[in-house]
Amino acid sequence: KNQVEQSPQSLIILEGKNCTLQCNYTVSPFSNLRWYKQDTGRGPVSLTIMTFSENTKSNGRYTATLDADTKQSSLHITASQLSDSASYICVVSSDWGSQGNLIFGKGTKLSVKP
């Protein structure tokens, strides 16, 4: 069964600290993996998209890694800010040719405290 599991479910960190969120998937075949940030009351916003051949991609203070062999991805946030408080959702696509084959994780809720 195609699944995307994220951990931890929630995380509290102090402003300025770094953190890493995890995503494990069992989706096959694999096409690409996306990380989204969802602020409370808003729709998800894309942070990164990685294909099979990419093992790291950065977007400002966000760096995503992908290990297609172990089917794991991580999202590292550097020097966290209060505005980083949000849910982070890992999404895996099983078929580049079909837009409907996205499997969503349930997200990690990050709270950054002053």
Place this chain on the structure above:
Amino acid sequence: DAGVIQSPRHEVTEMGQEVTLRCKPISGHDYLFWYRQTMMRGLELLIYFNNNVPIDDSGMPEDRFSAKMPNASFSTLKIQPSEPRDSAVYFCASSLGRGGYTFGSGTRLTVV
């Protein structure tokens, strides 16, 4: 571009009533998606369109749900009759080809 625009932002309705959610995708995008998000199940794809044509509606929970896209700039998701278990946040998203999605801000539906 104003992004994907959804209306209303919030809807409270009584069980049994018809509910219509609206979406205006980003101009030029050829894919449109309807998602439902709940705490228990996360984001779930309901249906998606390509060039206004429904491609996959296997995620639509039951016949009470229907979606239309009469033109490239407008789509509706209708629930008739609504039930309390339909309470969720409904998102519309659009994309150009197979690129990243742009989500709207969602409609929070409460059925009492």
